[in-house]
Amino acid sequence: MKKILIANRGEIAGRVSEACAALGITSVAVHTEEDAGALHVALADEAVRLDPTPSGTPYLDATALIDVAVDAGADAIHPGYGFLSESADFAQRVEERGLVFIGPRAETLATLGDKVSARSAAIDAGVPVVPGSGGPVGGPVQVIEFGDTHGWPVLVKAAHGGGGRGMRVVRAASEVDAAWQAAGREALAAFGDGTLFVERYIESARHVEVQVIADTHGNVVAVGDRDCSVQRRHQKLIEEAPAAGVAPRVREAMAEAAVRLCRAAGYRGVGTVEFLLEGEEFWFLEVNGRIQVEHPVTELVTGVDLVAEQIRIAFGQELSITSTPQPRGHAIQVRVNAEDPGRGFLPVPGRIEKLEVPQRVGVRFDAGYRGGDTVSPRFDSLIGKLIVWATDRDQAIRRLLRAIDSTDITGVPTTLPAATVVLSSEEFACSDVTTRWFEMQIEPGLASSGGTSSATVAEDGGDGRWVEVAGQVIRIPRAGGIRGGTAAQRPRTRMNRGPAGPGAAAQPGEVRSPMAGTVLAVHVREGDQVESGDPLLTLEAMKMENVVRAAAPATVATLHVETNAIVEGGSLLVTVSPRTD
Known part of the structure; x- marks a missing residue:
């Protein structure tokens, strides 16, 4: 165990390099020409440039990654998360070249990495599952048949991958075709596989997951x-972590179900079994056969270095723990993404002018970028993860709010103001939150018609705090609850001032791009009549799709772009003529 190639980029690549350093192992980073100066390259002991590929994503080029690992003299490949981390084919090919794949065996990934076969494995292991299709879905007609049989809404999901990519909620048969096309495109772009399946969508559930580790000696521990x-x-x-407000017997039952499933599947390594929880009833959602983005909160409350554990397991060592550790205190993580909460969380690539995070007791920042780095539109929007630990949940919330207030990020807008609204809400304080809560209760209050990308958080000097998102000022009292303020009342500004907007202001009849990205699809032709809300184009940036819609009834006069065109923020996309009928 001397050298590991990290087949990834960004925050997780840096995290793996840190674990390698702690274990005395040489780390090898890979990078594109664009990523040559990236933080994950600086953190590694060695670095190798990947040649461009026709797909534009060298991090998905299995052959090149394995060749680089062999040439570098690596003993193993760590895939991180995303990209090829759950590819059974990649795992198999790594092992065939005499290298160790730091993750589950290929046959296990083939079973659990495919969400359809993972459902079957869960059923066989006696784990309750949400009603879903018995296999991959061949097209929109089968989705409609499933919805008519099991009830709407349904969820169209990518069979491979995770992270929310390739997923669409469908509430009626009329929405199926568009959702099917969008989910398939997104899954193919993110994971190289557009296979989809469908399951019943449960709207009022919590998302609770169990962290599992398993070695090759028969030990499996939640x-x-x-x-x-x-x-x-x-x-x-x-x-x-831990999940708040879960009855002890339910917590124990979920842990036992997760261990039972992983044991039955012959699991090896670090993995997560995800559940939907409603009251005291839970259902299997999926298995993530890799390290998770949110693993730091578990590390902070258990003292277990999950990435180091993952590496040791891959090289045949036994687990460092033999039973579920009693959590110590509480940890909360906020994902810091280069997205604009005031414009529907549009990804906003660009140069980070400043990135400063407070160095305090109980505060951790897992970074993917530094000040001066540029967030690329070709990859996801995660800048880093702000994590805190405290002796109890209330203290952790307060500590995280203070850490956010002291964080200084300029150049791009981030999701931190939205996180402040969540952390300051009474519902979050009471753990009264479901997977639909944010979109239903919080996101509408963040929306702004101003279109500016600025965002600010500050104390008001009294009994609350202010959040300004896209020109809208929201006051959050200390006791919870949200109410509006006025721009004149805005206090001192300290954090997260982004660019003023996406480019040239749209003139009457002009539809301009809200962001830099690629035109994935054009849904209209010149001369078409559209109604308010009708889709005009679909743009992709940072592996996420965004639909540009008509703002009012109109006739499409001129299309200024075509499919696969690369556009800048503010670029003219469509010219329309208003209709008065």
């Missing part, structure tokens, strides 16, 4: 659980 219910677009925004 390390603890996490609550990840604060989500938008099926992507997690805030995670905490």
Whole structure:
């Protein structure tokens, strides 16, 4: 165990390098020409540049990654999360070249990495599952048949991958075709596989997951659980450990179910079994056969270095623990993404002018970028993860709010103001949050018609705090609850001032791009008549799709872009003529 190649980039690549250093192992980073000066490259002991690929994503080029590892003299490959981390084919090919794949065996990934076969494995292990299709879905017709049989809404999901990519909620048969096309495109772009399946969508559930580690000596241990219910677009925004307000017998039952499933599947390594929880009833959601983005909160409450554990297991060592550790205190993590909460969380690539995080007791920042780095539109928007630990949940919330207030990020907007609203809410304080809560209760209050990308958090000097998002000022009293303020009342500003907007202001009849990205689809032709809310184009940036819609009834006069065009923020996309009928 002397050298490990890290087949990833960003925050997780840096995290693996740190674990390698702690274990006395040489780390090898890979990078594109664009990433040559990235933080994960600086943190590694060695670095190798990947050649461009026709797909534009060298981090998905299995052959090149394995060749680089062999040439570098690596003993193993760590895939991180995303990209090829749950690819059974990649794991198999790594082992065939005489290298160690730091993750589950290929046959286990084939079973649990595929969400359809993972459901079957859960059923066989006696774990309750949400009603879903018995296999991959071949097209929109089968989705409609499932919805008519089991009831609407349903969830169309990528069979491979995770992180909220390739998922669409469908509430009626009329929405199926568009959702099907969008989910398939997104899954293919993110994971190289557009296979989809469908399951019943449970709207009022919490998202609770169990961290599991398993070695090759027959030991399988549930390390603890996490609550990840604060989500938008099926992507997690805030995670905490342990999950609050879960009855002890339910917590124990979920842990036992997770261990039972992993033991039956012959699991090896670090993995997460995800559940939906409603009251005291829970259902299996999926298995993530990799390290999770939110793993730090479990590390902080258990003292277990999960990445180091993952590496030791891959090289045949036994687990360092033999039973579920009793959590110590409480930990909460906020994902810091380069997204604009005031414009529907649009990804905003660009240069980070300043990035300063307070160095305090109980505060940890797992960074993917530094001040001066540029967030690329070709990858996801995660800048880093702000994590705190405290002796109890209330203290952890207060500590995290103070850490956010003291964080200084300029150049791009981030999701931190939205996190402040969540952390200051009475519902979050009471753990009264489901996976739909943020989108239903919080996100509408963040929306702004101003279109500015600025965002600010500050204390008001009295009994509350202010959050300004896209020109809208929201006051959050200390006791919880949200109410509006006026711009004239705005206090001192300290954090997260982003660019003023996406570019040239739209003139009457002009539809301009809200962000830099790629045109994935054009839904209209010149001369078409559209109604308010009708889709005009679909843009992709940072592995996420965003639909540009008509603001009012109009006739499409001129299309200024075509499919696969790369556009800048503010670029003219469509010219329309107003209709008065």
